Amino acid sequence: MSAVRPVRRSLVVVGAGPRGTGVLERIAANARGLDGGSGSLDLDIHLVDPFPPGGGRIWREDQSPLLWMNSQAQDVTMFTDDTVDLEGPVLPGPALHEWAGLDGRVFPDRRRQGGYLRWVYEKAVADLPAGVVVHHHARRALRLSGTRRGRQQVWLEGRPRPLTADAVVLTQGHLDAEPDDEQRELSAYADRHGLVHLPPDFTADSDLSRLAPGQDVIVRGFGLAFVDLMVLLTEGRGGRFEGDRYVPSGREPVLHVGSRRGVPYHAKIGYDWDAGSGDRPPLPRFLGPAQIDGLLARASGYDFRRDVWPLVDKELGYAHYHRLFTAHPERTAVAWTDFEEKYAAAEPLSAELRALVAASVPDPADRLDLTGLDHPLDGVRHSSPEALQDALRDYIGADLDRRHDPAHDPDLAVFLGLLSVYGQLVRLGDLGPWWHGFFSYLASGPPGPRLRRLLALSRAGVVRFLGAGLRVSAEDGVFRATGDTVPGAVLEARALVEARLPQPTLARTRDRLLRALHAEGAAATPTGLLAVDPADGRILHRDGSAHPRRFALGPHTNARGAGAFTRPRTNSPTFRQNDATARAVLDLLRALDPSPAAA
Numbered sequence: 001m002s003a004v005r006p007v008r009r010s011l012v013v014v015g016a017g018p019r020g021t022g023v024l025e026r027i028a029a030n031a032r033g034l035d036g037g038s039g040s041l042d043l044d045i046h047l048v049d050p051f052p053p054g055g056g057r058i059w060r061e062d063q064s065p066l067l068w069m070n071s072q073a074q075d076v077t078m079f080t081d082d083t084v085d086l087e088g089p090v091l092p093g094p095a096l097h098e099w100a101g102l103d104g105r106v107f108p109d110r111r112r113q114g115g116y117l118r119w120v121y122e123k124a125v126a127d128l129p130a131g132v133v134v135h136h137h138a139r140r141a142l143r144l145s146g147t148r149r150g151r152q153q154v155w156l157e158g159r160p161r162p163l164t165a166d167a168v169v170l171t172q173g174h175l176d177a178e179p180d181d182e183q184r185e186l187s188a189y190a191d192r193h194g195l196v197h198l199p200p201d202f203t204a205d206s207d208l209s210r211l212a213p214g215q216d217v218i219v220r221g222f223g224l225a226f227v228d229l230m231v232l233l234t235e236g237r238g239g240r241f242e243g244d245r246y247v248p249s250g251r252e253p254v255l256h257v258g259s260r261r262g263v264p265y266h267a268k269i270g271y272d273w274d275a276g277s278g279d280r281p282p283l284p285r286f287l288g289p290a291q292i293d294g295l296l297a298r299a300s301g302y303d304f305r306r307d308v309w310p311l312v313d314k315e316l317g318y319a320h321y322h323r324l325f326t327a328h329p330e331r332t333a334v335a336w337t338d339f340e341e342k343y344a345a346a347e348p349l350s351a352e353l354r355a356l357v358a359a360s361v362p363d364p365a366d367r368l369d370l371t372g373l374d375h376p377l378d379g380v381r382h383s384s385p386e387a388l389q390d391a392l393r394d395y396i397g398a399d400l401d402r403r404h405d406p407a408h409d410p411d412l413a414v415f416l417g418l419l420s421v422y423g424q425l426v427r428l429g430d431l432g433p434w435w436h437g438f439f440s441y442l443a444s445g446p447p448g449p450r451l452r453r454l455l456a457l458s459r460a461g462v463v464r465f466l467g468a469g470l471r472v473s474a475e476d477g478v479f480r481a482t483g484d485t486v487p488g489a490v491l492e493a494r495a496l497v498e499a500r501l502p503q504p505t506l507a508r509t510r511d512r513l514l515r516a517l518h519a520e521g522a523a524a525t526p527t528g529l530l531a532v533d534p535a536d537g538r539i540l541h542r543d544g545s546a547h548p549r550r551f552a553l554g555p556h557t558n559a560r561g562a563g564a565f566t567r568p569r570t571n572s573p574t575f576r577q578n579d580a581t582a583r584a585v586l587d588l589l590r591a592l593d594p595s596p597a598a599a
């Protein structure tokens with residue numbers, strides 16, 4: 001007598017970093033209940049990643065302890081709570097500081113976060129129903145094949161036979177990119193002249209040993225990649241801090257840093273919301289679901305600068321003035337209710353709105369000027385590089401003071417406004433790098449202690465500022481840096497470091513699997529990311545159809561979630577996307593014909 005053999009289903013997840021782990025957590029949460037009542041689900045989950053599951057590449061535990069998160073431990077959780085608007089079950093769990101026994105205000109090192117992510121991964125595996133078996137393949141996935149209706153094949157490096165999959169999820173995250181023409185030319189020039197050129201990269205993976213002690217190095221980029229570079233080339237080379245003084249080891253190069261803005265990202269705010277002095281701004285107000293619906297409904301589409309930015313400006317202004325008027329009325333000239341009514345009626349970015357603010361907020365320093373914040377050195381000129389060093393140290397010191405002084409808590413209201421706006425704009429999909437850069441510059445800068453160390457390194461002469469409008473040329477066998485802030489100043493160096501992450505598009509990524517997918521018809525967003533259906537993460541094709549068995553989530557797609565780790569109690573889009581994709585995958589597996597041969 002032949003019994004019907006239960007069919008084992010197979011899911012392949014490529015990329016086992018935070019996003020892959022988050023999807024696994026949601027599969028575990030949703031799988032109970034979807035097992036047809038049999039009490040077990042016959043499923044193999046193949047996790048493919050050359051790096052350890054949980055942390056993956058960026059958060060692997062095997063990296064320098066000098067590299068920190070730029071999030072406080074209390075702002076990082078991998079677990080859902082009752083604020084999250086999802087169809088699957090809420091499964092609470094500890095945030096990073098609770099798991100690690102840390103003060104919530106600490107900025108932990110990345111290895112610690114890697115430990116947390118490994119624990120979350122192991123917990124998700126343990127929570128899977130009976131019959132689900134997870135296999136980790138410490139290899140790179142190279143190719144994905146299979147028809148739209150049938151099972152898929154995932155080919156791994158060094159493995160002659162593919163993994164067979166009923167469904168595939170690509171959570172591949174941050175990718176390496178082929179250099180663009182400029183980077184290729186700079187590298188070729190460096191090779192011809194015996195110079196060093198380090199193109200955009202993940203700093204933890206760059207070969208910094210090529211930068212010699214005492215060598216002048218031009219560093220292009222003043223964001224978080226610069227902070228990592230600065231740390232690895234100073235403390236990482238044996239230097240140490242005694243209070244506010246840097247004691248060099250003598251093995252540091254001299255870092256000459258500049259960028260378009262010429263200043264570092266604003267320091268993380270160093271105080272909490274003082275609830276005793278008023279409520280948080282009631283957001284969203286001018287940029288909420290209704291405005292996003294309106295933008296999405298426009299037949300002619302929308303332009304970020306023309307249609308979205310004015311709403312962002314009005315929303316952030318509302319957050320700022322709400323706090324100023326309610327917590328610091330002595331710095332305003334009219335009552336909040338009067339101001340609010342006129343503010344609501346005024347057109348965004350209009351002369352009328354500017355006049356209202358000027359008449360109601362006497363001190364210009366209390367007015368919100370996003371353009372000025374974005375370009376703080378516009379029009380600023382210094383007569384010598386030394387004058388620039390002094391002025392920039394003053395600027396950074398003033399920023400540190402301000403970001404640690406609750407008298408400036410309208411800044412904290414703007415920060416909350418930025419989080420609200422970011423969460424709303426997620427529905428518009430890929431808005432391109434400018435918006436993410438602006439958000440990071442204002443809301444996601446380095447922890448205060450990092451900027452204090454930057455000041456100490458500047459005083460020690462190990463870091464030198466080049467100012468705004470940085471331009472680098474390759475001439476006469478050297479690299480030359482010039483900028484707008486010190487007219488006429490030229491710095492020559494034999495080393496150039498691009499301190500920024502690669503920005504891979506589907507066309508330029510080094511990832512063979514994604515490049516092939518694109519060549520075979522997967523659609524790209526306007527800025528070149530992998531296009532997926534925001535409802536469930538299914539990969540879209542250029543003919544507009546969604547692939548029934550292929551899914552993708554994360555920074556390489558338009559389903560980028562919160563763009564960072566989730567803060568507790570914020571209804572994070574990351575959790576909502578992970579849940580929707582996990583449920584769609586489980587629905588698909590459940591609906592399949594019992595015989596895989598029929599597929």
Ligand SMILES: Cc1cc2nc3c(=O)[nH]c(=O)nc-3n(C[C@H](O)[C@H](O)[C@H](O)COP(=O)(O)OP(=O)(O)OC[C@H]3O[C@@H](n4cnc5c(N)ncnc54)[C@H](O)[C@@H]3O)c2cc1C
Pocket residue numbers: 014015016017018019020048049050051055056057058059068069070071139140141142171172173174175202501511513553554555563564565566
């Ligand atoms: C340097 C850095 C620092 C950051 N710091 C913070 C922070 O402090 N706070 C914060 O909130 N956010 C931070 N972020 C942002 C956010 O937390 C990260 O974006 C997060 O790592 C994203 O997770 P992910 O799983 O989508 O991508 P990733 O972390 O990139 O993981 C993707 C995984 O996929 C694997 N993979 C890719 N392609 C393949 C393939 N073909 N085959 C097999 N495996 C593959 C990779 O090896 C990797 O392990 C940081 C981002 C970066 C890059």
